[in-house]
Amino acid sequence: MVYRGQDSCADDLDNADRLVDALAEGLEHLGLTSTAIGVVWAFTAHSVDAAARAVRLLGATELIEWITRLPRRFSVEQASAVSSGVAEICPAMEATPPTRRPAARHRRAETAADIQDVLPGIDELVKALLDAELTEPIESWMTFLHPEQVRLTRTHWTGPARVRGPAGTGKTVVGLHRATYHALRSPHPIIFASFVRTLPRVFAELARIVSEPASHNIHFVGVHQLAAECLQKAGEHVHIDSAKVDTAFGLAWSRSELKHSTSIANHSPMYWKEEIDYVIKGRGLTGFEQYRDLHRIGRKTPLRSADRERMWDLYLAYEEQLGLRGTGDFNDLILRAREAVRRYPSLFQYAGVIVDEVQDLNLISLQFLDVLSGDGPNRMLLLGDSRQSVYPGGFTLSEAGINVAGRAHVLRENYRNTAQILATASALVADDAVLDIEGTVEDRLEGTSTRVGGKPTVLSGPDGKTLSSMAIDDMTTAHADGTNWGNMAALTRTTREARQMMALLRLRGIPTVSLTDYAGVTIEAVKVGTIKRAKGLEFSHVYLPALHRELPRQVNETDSSYEERRSLYRREIYVAMTRARDHLWAGYIDEKSTEAELSRGSMLA
Ligand SMILES: Nc1ncnc2c1ncn2[C@@H]1O[C@H](COP(=O)(O)OP(=O)(O)OP(=O)(O)O)[C@@H](O)[C@H]1O
Incomplete structure (x- = not known):
């Protein structure tokens, strides 16, 4: 909080917010973001560098330093558009010397001329700006948006x-x-x-x-x-021991009647673990009746009521095993936190x-x-x-x-x-109708790009290892052509594939960093990680070295169950491809690949 003598400056800070709001509103048509608009209170008699809410408080010397350190935000045209906009919204005022309360005994009251003297003159400021190292421009979206x-x-x-x-x-x-x-x-x-x-x-x-x-x-x-x-x-506190969680489920599954049910369409234990994590516990269900009547959104594998009972028993057995091992799982953490906040x-x-x-x-x-x-x-x-x-x-x-x-x-x-990358990625999911969280079915994918680039490289190869080597060849060429390693990312479906890709890159002497360790700071190394880890991120060059055009079917898998896996997979590749800003390289394993190959990790050739 800022005080003037004994008085709080809360009202002045509110006024500063209002000024920023007025400017932001008046400049909205230019796309100028409100974070690019700030208020500075300059003090002639104090040396200060502090911030209070949206206001920066600076002494005269600090003011110059602060201005010279500001990042470059505007082109010449943008600067002139913003400055005319500001002139319109805040017309210049005739300044009169501030009326001050009785000055401290040792200081005489300042006049406007005094203040002019103390605050840096325009010449001094220009000199300081010319002397300062030219600051780097920041990315355009930090200042301008649509x-x-x-x-x-x-x-x-x-x-x-x-x-x-x-x-x-x-x-x-x-x-x-x-x-x-x-x-x-x-x-x-x-x-x-x-x-x-x-x-x-x-x-x-x-x-x-x-x-x-x-x-x-x-x-x-x-x-x-x-x-x-x-x-x-x-x-x-909720204690979570992931190894014990796995054991708890493994044991519950091994004793489950569901495992032996001839009417279930999917025999992968992972599928049923997810049923607990996302459908039963993840939805906070507390009684079988709720589960029996539930519309299992997003789950295409049907479940008859007898199997729902078996599933519920599996869930209870899992809970019991967790209790016996003294561990909770991540859903317990969320459930307990939700209760604590309530x-x-x-x-x-x-x-x-x-x-x-x-x-x-x-x-x-x-x-x-x-x-x-x-x-x-x-x-x-x-x-x-x-x-x-x-x-x-x-x-x-x-x-x-x-x-x-x-x-x-x-x-x-x-x-x-680029429009080309977007088209390649969108083609994968354009026909998939998805149920949106607002409850409507989205059947059209709407997104447009005006950025133009090269055609994505999409090719096939006999196995993941060969494709990975081809991807690394492409990276090496791009690097020789001037792309930094730090602008490239190789994304895989599994952590195992990511580790294999890292090993291959290192063998070729290429620096790598795992996406798990990436903190958004520029680093001259190829980023490697799973597609799930790359969510929300972006890279100039993206390499997807081991994709499947058609996922191999699992033993006894029904059409609905297979379709559920396929659509999840398509969405995952869509996420992966849309991480690429400028260059997309996608390698598909030849259709001949076997189910065993997929389950072992597609890069093991
Ligand atoms: N108005 C804009 N002008 C220029 N660049 C922009 C603008 N808006 C966003 N961007 C840039 O576009 C890219 C995508 O933005 P962002 O990550 O916010 O999208 P998103 O919708 O959250 O993406 P995703 O759902 O794929 O994670 C980023 O590089 C971002 O800086």
Whole structure:
């Protein structure tokens, strides 16, 4: 808080917010983001460098330093458009010397001329700017967005809101700017949550560049980490031992009648573990009747009622095994955190929650974030795209008790991919009808790009290893042509394939970094990781070295079950391809590949 003598300057800070809002509104047609607009209070008699909400407080010397350190944001044309806009919104005023309260005994009252003397003159400033090292320009989206996006960063919403749209349409960017806007205006932090554990670090780094003071008031966090933190605040803890969780399920499955049922269409234990994680526990079901009557959204493998009973028994046996081993699973963490927030709401004071990639969350995770966001306007924003959902088992917002009616917005302009990459990726999923979380069926994929680039390289090879070597050849050529290793990423379906790709790259002497360790800081190494880890990220060159045109069928797999796996797989490749900004390289394993090959990891040739 800032004080003038004994008086709080809260009203002045509110006025500063209003000034920023007026400028943001007046300049919205230019696409200028509100985070690019700031208020500086310059002090003639103090040496100070501090921030209070949207206001920067600077002494005369610090003012020059601060201006010279600002990143380059505008082209000449943009600078002149912004400056004429500002002149219109804030016409120059005749300044009169400030009327001051009685000056401190040792100082005489300052006149306007004194202030002019103390504040840096324009010549001094120009010299300082010329002497300073030219600052790097920052990325254009940090300053300018589409006017529609800018509006979404500031719209007043009376309840939960949603922004959806295909890949690369700037949903996260809207979320980041909205987070910074509110972070500067609230004493409580904003939560920016995502299912992917590594994304928050990347977003935190971007937010720091967009607005350093705002970034200190935004908590970028993975949803499970957030749940653990909330439990800690409430003095609770859930112990999770992943190995014991696997053992608990393995034992429950081995004794399950479901395993021997002749009427189930899928005999992969993973499928039934997911049924627990996403459909039963993930939806917070507490009684068999609920499960018996449930529409299993997104699950195409039918389940007759006798098998539902067997499934429920499997779930109970799993719970018992967890209890015997003294461990919980990740859903227990979320369920307990949701309860803790409901029980002790006053412990959790947040200005709001922004959820990125909402389609990846299960129902209880979204409910947890919803209670955490509290009631009131502008408390919750959901960002996502149903076509990028790569986890099984969906739900609708109404099941989660969230209503976004009248506050749902769609973005369609793709800013990331070239039109050629977007066309290749979209072709994979364009005909897939998906049930959106708002409960409607989306049967058309709408996204357009005006960026033009080369045709993606799409080819076939006998096996994953050969294709990986071909991908590395392409990387080497691109590197020789001037592309940094740091602009390339190789994405695989499994962690095992990612490890194999890393080993192959290292054998060829190419520096690598695992996506698990990537924190959004530029590093001169090829990024390697699973497609799921790459969600929300982007790279100039993307390599997908071991794709399948048609997934091999599993033993006794029915059509519906197979189709469920295929559509998940198509969505995963769509996510992977839309990570590429400029160059996409996709290698498909020849159709002849066997099921055994797939299950062993496609790169083992
Ligand atoms: N108005 C804009 N002008 C220029 N670039 C933009 C604009 N909006 C977004 N971008 C850029 O487009 C890319 C995609 O943006 P973003 O990651 O926000 O999209 P998204 O919709 O969240 O994508 P996805 O769903 O695929 O993760 C980023 O590089 C971002 O900086």
